[in-house]
Amino acid sequence: MKLNEIRDNPGAVKERMRVGRGIGSGKGKTGGRGVKGQKSRSGVSIKAFEGGQMPIYRRVPKRGFNNPGARDLNEVNIGRVQQAVDAGKLDASNPVTIEALVAAGVCSRVRDGVKILGVGELKAKLTFEVVAASKSARAAIEAAGGAVKASDDAVAQA
Template sequence: MKLNVIKDNPGSSKKRMRVGRGIGSGKGKTAGRGVKGQKARSGVAIKGFEGGQMPLHRRLPKRGFVNVFRIELNELNLDRLQSAIDAKKIDIKNEITNEGLVEAGVLSKKRGGLKLLGKGKFTAKANFVVAAASKSAIEAVEKAGGSVKVVPVKKPVEEKPKKKA
């Protein structure tokens, strides 16, 4: 077989229709859009529109709950932390915090804080300052000779500017 002989199967690919190229093309003048009206124009957005009737997505009741005070935490397992310590990314002489892990490249974003999870083996004697920690993680760190200090994080409340009388 030669690369310069290879061809598609007959009928497998079609040339695209070039619209608006004259009456003889079969898709000239209105380019297959019909005549007048909103759909003939560009920028049509009629997704949930029901001819003036209240759309279904607005007639149905809203369900569920969105907690605006939710704080997203970085979750970190002990085995990943141990491998970072073994690779000398983290200095265990200092307290290990969320910010320190972001600077070391173990975590990508700072988020709201750090949650320590207990998956894997942990042998380093290290002190942690975290937003939350699982029981198994605390036990594993204390068994290795370290400590875990849990400092709960609160979402900062934005103060509204006071109106002048």
């Protein structure tokens, strides 16, 4: 076999249907587009156009509020933090920050910070430097001998 003899297997490549090439081709005259009208022509853009009627996306009332100032926080349970400490991925002597959690594989990326939630059990004495912590998480951390330094505390006191 030579390089110039290399071919695809028979039937591996199917010839494309050339439309609009006479009635004998099976795709002649209208070329598979039906008949008449805007949709039978090329360059059509009428996705939401309803023939002059008010489109549904404008008829339907809008609800709710999209807060532009909302923070996108990582939510981490104390049980997951304890797993990372047990696995040796988190050092109990250093404060637990979002960067430390990302390095340990607890969070995938930094986002706007981290909020600690109280699901699970915490045995290690840890210091948390986070954006926020729930009341149950705070209680569990302080019961284990740790401390929480949350940036929401400064906002709440001001």
